[in-house]
Each structure stands twice: as structure tokens, then as C-alpha cells.
Amino acid sequence: MGNPILHFTRSIVSVLLFLMACPGIAGTDISSASRIPTYEVSTAGISPDRFRVYTIMDPSRSLTIDEIASDQIKGDGPTGTLKPARVYIKSPNIDYWLIFRLTNSSEKPVNRIVRFDEPFAKYANIYYREGDEWRFQSAGLATPIDNRPVHNRNPIFPVNIGPNETKTIYLKLHSNYGMITIGIHCNEPEAFLNWELLQTAWYMFYFGATSALVAYNLFLFFALREKLYLYYVLHGTCYISWVLIYSGFDLYLGVSEIMHYRLNSVVDLVLVFLALFTRQLLQTPINLPRIDKVLIGIAGIAIIHGIASYIEITYYHYITFLAFPSYLFFMLLGVYAVMKNITLAGYYLLSMGLYFSGIIVLALLLMGLIPYNPLSRYLYMPGSLAEFTTLSLALAYRVRLLQNQNTLFQKQLIETERRTKERLERAVAERTDALRKANTELERMAKKDGLTGLANRRLLNERLRHEWKRLARERQPMAAILCDIDHFKKFNDQYGHQGGDECLIKAARTIERCLHRPGDLASRYGGEEFLILLPNTDSAGALTTAERIRSAIEDLAIKHENSETSDRLTMSFGVAAANPHEGVTAEQLVAAADESLYRAKNQGRNQVVRS
DSSP: OOOHHHHHHHHHHHHHHHHTSOOOOOOOOOOOOTTSOEEEOSSSOOOGGGOEEEEEEETTOOOOHHHHHHTOOOTTOOOEEEEESEEEEOOTTOEEEEEEEEEEOSSSOEEEEEEESOSOOSEEEEEEEETTEEEEEEOSTTSOGGGSSSOSSSOEEEEEEOTTEEEEEEEEEEOSOOSEEEEEEEEOHHHHHHHHHHHHHHHHHHHHHHHHHHHHHHHHHHHHOOHHHHHHHHHHHHHHHHHHHHTTGGGGGTOOHHHHHHHTTHHHHHHHHHHHHHHHHHTHHHHOHHHHHHHHHHHHHHHHHHHHHHHOGGGGGGHHHHHHHHHHHHHHHHHHHHHTTOTTHHHHHHHHHHHHHHHHHHHHHHTTSSOOOHHHHHTHHHHHHHHHHHHHHHHHHHHHHHHHHHHHHHHHHHHHHHHHHHHHHHHHHHHHHHHHHHHHHHHHHHTBOTTTOSBOHHHHHHHHHHHHHHHHHHTOOEEEEEEEETTHHHHHHHHHHHHHHHHHHHHHHHHHHHOOSTTOEEEEOSSSEEEEEEETOOHHHHHHHHHHHHHHHHHTOOBOTTOSSOSBOOEEEEEEEEOGGGTOOHHHHHHHHHHHHHHHHHTTSSSEEEO
């Protein structure tokens, strides 16, 4: 990747070396067309307001320099016309030949810079005679900066004109962009250097100022974690990137021609993130739901156009037909939002007005509808800088609004708490019992399974620990039954989740009905698994209880057509018993019951197996 400062320095050095170069060899122009304009450049460059060039448009893109110079275009070939030195390129399928003469009537050689003022050209070639040979140089996007006559993002050519010499300059121009204008200039080297330094300084100021605003809002995003600030950052970053590409400064970074074309699609992301930012700032999903759909549509179309432009650059010029109505829509939306008194709508309208004015002037300029001048060419940059600044102020003001709202909310909360405390103090005596009952009920509900009403894992664990310690002291046994509905997944697939839930509820109620002692506890252990704790119960008693539940489940006669065990709902049971005082842990008891359940499933299901 190249160093932009190094490239710019090399650009200046190239021109300085040119100033010290010797004049070229005088040659003879072979074109005799009297319509080619001639300009005296012995004292200064060519004034832009009187600079005209003889222009030949070649839709066939087949004409050679010899054919152009000899004025021997035959048949239905193109004819030339005298036009201003600002060329409107309406189509990427045309070659433009631009011809003019430079004459030096003084006794001293002069050096001049012939340059294009935009980096849009794929091919920008210069031809002129030196003796009997053609002098040829190329400096378009197809030519890397390092291979150009002057290391500059725009096509620039140094031309030496000897004493009393006239040179016919032939410029061949082709661009893969359409609906743009490119101007031709012929300057003194010193004037060119001054303009280049001024232009570069302005761009650096712009990039620095806008990047600072984007960075500030990036920090706000990190602090607040709101998408609004992220969309602003992405919109600003994409726009800055587009200006970098549009101005050709990306070429200093070593960007290839193909990648330069592809990167132009970032302008569509500018629209995408501006639409998303607008939705968040004006809260259009809530405040303006119909308009919100249009914003989503703009973002969608921009994404499609961006993909198309990335694949084929010739689609890029259609951005005008998307951007102009989109920005006009944003403007009208701002007006409508102000009329609706939507928060921050005034900031939004002001920013869009500044932004849109620069964009529309640039669009009209590129389409050749308004005259070229530095203001019309670069107005979009202060316009976008003003937009970034205004929106940044709006976002900063939004932070202040949020702080004010938070302060107001805190005051209201404190006042509400004070009033609530007073009411509670007055009612504390009569509500003490009700609160106690409510807390008891909440505690009970917190330990119940929401679907079946059985004990949940929390209550199960508490009871298991408590009973295990008690039975260890009393040297009494405990039994556990782990049961599972057979083929429950297939039941769900056949009868749906609602049918599965009803099945679980019926199974839970049946289990509870089969437990006869207050100390016995039935709990929902997993999805379709139930764990039953039987304190003071040995293995034989647990087998009896498990068989009673298994039979009761089967007697429910719940249809289960997809079961591989029976045509009705069945359950498998694993039984285990242990004596806590013998050093066995509660976890080992449950694991033993789980192992028994596993064997019951492997042995055909719908049965009780003891460990």
C-alpha cells in the first residue's frame, strides 16, 4: 500500500523537475484542420473562460491518432465540433478526442501543465509531435500512479514548447463512468502547484474534521450502546470513504483500478445508513409508520444498486436516479417531521438542507446543467461537513435531553417513593397479615412446576437434603422412584405440544393420587421425567408404589398410536432404596434410580425395575 504523503510529494517533485527540463524538439503538426483553436502560452496559461477544444466523439472507439491527426475520417465517421474544455461524458461507450494548439511566440522555451481536473478517466492519453515521432503519455485509472508522467491522482501531463514553436495537442479520453464532466486545463507549473497545495489542504481539513465528528459519536455509541449512534458513525464513515474515492485520494493508497471501481459502491451504503439513522432519530416506526416503510425501501434499493455497481461499474451512474429522489424525500420528511413536532426534527431538517444543497449542485454540475467553478464543484464538502456537525449537535443535544429526562424521572421516582412510603405507613397494620400470606403463597409457587403443579427441582433438592439428614439420624431408609413417559417425543409429534402438555398434567395428577403418605413427594425432574421421594420406605415398598402408579397410568387409556410399546400411554420406572446412615449419598440414590430406569427402557419399557 502506498504512502499518500509520499505520492503527493513525488507529484510536486515531478513538476519541479519538469520546470528545469529542457524544451522538446520542435515538430510539425500533420493536422491542417483550421477549426482547431490555437492559444498563445508564452506568458501565461489558458484562461478557463475562453478555453475551447476541437472535440471528436468516437462511438466506435476504433479511431487511431494517425486518423485523427491526418483529418482523414471517412464515410459515416464522426465529425468534430468546437466545444468548451469541460467535457460532458454522457455514456461510457464513447471515446473523446480533444484537440487544441499551444504556441510560444517568445524566444524562450516555456513549460506548461496540461491536466484533467477529475480522476474519473479510465484512459487519459496525450499525443503530440516531437520531430517525426509521436510523443505519447498515459495517466488514467488504467495506469498506476507510479507509471504516470506526474505522480498525481488526476491525469497530468507536462508539455515543453520551444521558442517560436506551435504544438498540436491531442487528448484521448475514455471513462467507464457516465453522466459526469471532466475539465481540461493548461496552467503554468507554479499555478498548478499552488492550486494542488490549496486543494490538498482543503481535503485534509475536511477528512480531519469529519473524522473527528465520527470518532466523537463512536465514543458516544460505546458509552450509550444505542444503534442510533452506530448508524451515524457508519453513515459518516461511508461518506468520508466515498469522498476519498471520488476525489481519487484512494489511488495514493495503492488501490487498483478494479478495486477503485468496486469501492464506489460505498455511496449506496451512505444512503442505507442514512435511512436507518433517520428511522432511529425520528422514530418513524412509531411516529410515522407509513413513511418508515419508504425508508426501508430506499435502503433495500440502495443495497441492490450497490451490489450491481460492485459487479459492473457502468451501473454506477444510475446512482443519480436513486440519490436525487431519496435526498429530496429526506428533505420533505424533515419538513413533515417538524410540522408533527417530532423531537430533533428541526436539527434533521437543517442538516438535510445543507447536505442536499451540496449534493444537488454537484449532480447538476456533473450533468453539465450548471457552470463549473470551485464553489459548485466543492460545495458538497462543506455541505456534508455542516450536515455531520448539525447531526452531531443533535445527538449531543439528545444526550442532554436523556439526562434531563433521567433527572426528571428520578425526581418523580423519589416523590412517588415518598408518597408510597406514607401510604404504606398508614396501611401497614391492616396489611401485615395479607403481605405475610402473599409471601407464603409466592414462596409456595416458586417451588412448584408451572405446568404440572408438582414440586420443582428447587423444592425437590431442599426436601431431599432435609429428609436425608433426618433419616440418617433416625437410621431409616429412603426410596426413590424415577419414571419417564415412554416415547414422549413421538407423542408430541403426533398430538402436538398442547396434547403433550395435557398428557404431562394427567400423568402428574395420577402420580399424586397414587401417593398415600403426607411425607411422600412427587416432583417434575425433567421434560417428561418425574422423581418421587419415599422417606421411611424400603425397596419393597417403593416397588409396590411404582407398580401402582404404572398400572394407574395405563388405566388412563390415553391413546399413543406411535408408541412402540403399546397403543396407549405407558411409563417406565426405576426404583432404588438406600440407608443414609451407611455413608451413601443422596446423589448416589438418585443415580441408582436413574440406572434402574435405563434398564427398564432397555428391557421393553412399561415396567418397574429395581436396582
